[in-house]
Amino acid sequence: MPVAVKGSITIEGQAISITNPDKPLWPEQGITKRVYLEKLAALSPYLLRYLKDRLLTVIRYPHGVSGKSFYQKNAPEPLPPYIRTVMHEGINYITLDSLPGLLWLGNMAALEFHPSLHYAGSSLPCEWMIDLDPSRKVEPRIMEATAIVGEVLKSLGLASVPKTSGATGVQVIVPIRSGNTFDQLRKVGHFVGRYVTEKHPELFTLERLKKQRGDKIYFDYLQHYGGKTLAAPYTPRARPLATVSTPLTWDEVASNVSPEDYHLLNIEERLRSVGDLIAKLPPQPVEQVIAGLR
Incomplete structure (x- = not known):
């Protein structure tokens, strides 16, 4: 520059x-x-x-x-x-x-x-997103929870990309084709959320009120809706370490990478190495999952 x-x-x-x-x-x-x-x-x-x-x-x-x-x-x-x-x-x-x-x-x-x-000018979602929101300031289980969600999506035939929020949480991103609605994807999110909370009740919750979540990770499928926003992939965050919202590989999730590992001082080197992991993933067949839930 x-x-x-x-x-x-x-x-x-x-x-x-x-x-x-x-x-x-x-x-x-x-x-x-x-x-x-x-x-x-x-x-x-x-x-x-x-x-x-x-x-x-x-x-x-x-x-x-x-x-x-x-x-x-x-x-x-x-x-x-x-x-x-x-x-x-x-x-x-x-x-x-x-x-x-x-x-x-x-x-x-x-x-x-x-x-x-x-x-702008559309009411249809650009992608599908699940937000995993810890209830604690430090949550050592966030990558464990992310891996579980990734496996459930994979079992449904959907590849996905996890990304750090740059704060404490993780979003799991599924690229989609245009035409799916927020309501349709919210039903899929609720289905996945119910499944993981029933299988791992000690780890996940669907409780919206933070004071009633205890130490559980909130599986937030409601954040993906018209009128709401997302911390963009690659946005800096106003945290002391200058973290950046960073897409991850599933191998990094398995190795329990920390959301603090990627920040403004090293993000360029990472992007030269791995590129944009979200852009590399083609749209996924969420229509098949939507049809199966009817």
Whole structure:
């Protein structure tokens, strides 16, 4: 990425103002805004794939991860010419499709990127997702639970890709063809959730209220629905270690990899090594499973 000149950089023919490049954003990791923008540029071929044409919510941390934050759904004014927006239910969402737009948001200390689960103008899901949400701050069983869910999906004829949330949880992603509805996939999710909670009642729960879950991992099939968002694959997270939401191999899950193992300081090396694991997996035949549940 070009070095900032007089407070701005030019990317893809667009001038982007850069303010306070030496401001610490992740102080524990020594990541300043300048470093963050360099890392965003490196992540952009992967991250933008899961932001393009979706309704974007970002979480901004003007004073870094140790400061206050706020969710931003409405596009801030004034908007540069390379930012596209879509009005949806009274909110003027950004639909991010370019590196200049990503860096513009990064300069405003948008540290997390949470896209909608459907494309702008559509009510159909882009993929199927199961969210495994620990009830404890540290959950050593999260990869064990992920492996169980992966095996159940495999038994149904569905390959999947697990990804760390970048925080404490894991999402299991199943690529799908367009045409399936949220309601159809929610029924499959409920079926899988009931199965794993009955087989492993000490590990999983379908209880929505966190205070009633005890130490169990919440099998959240309800998060996959219209109007909800997902921590995008390859989004940074506003955690002290600058973790990144990272797709994993099933061998890594079996080796009990930690969600903290992948972060802004090593994610480039990983992506050079394994590429985008989600993009490599073709759409799965969820239609057969849906038909079998009727």
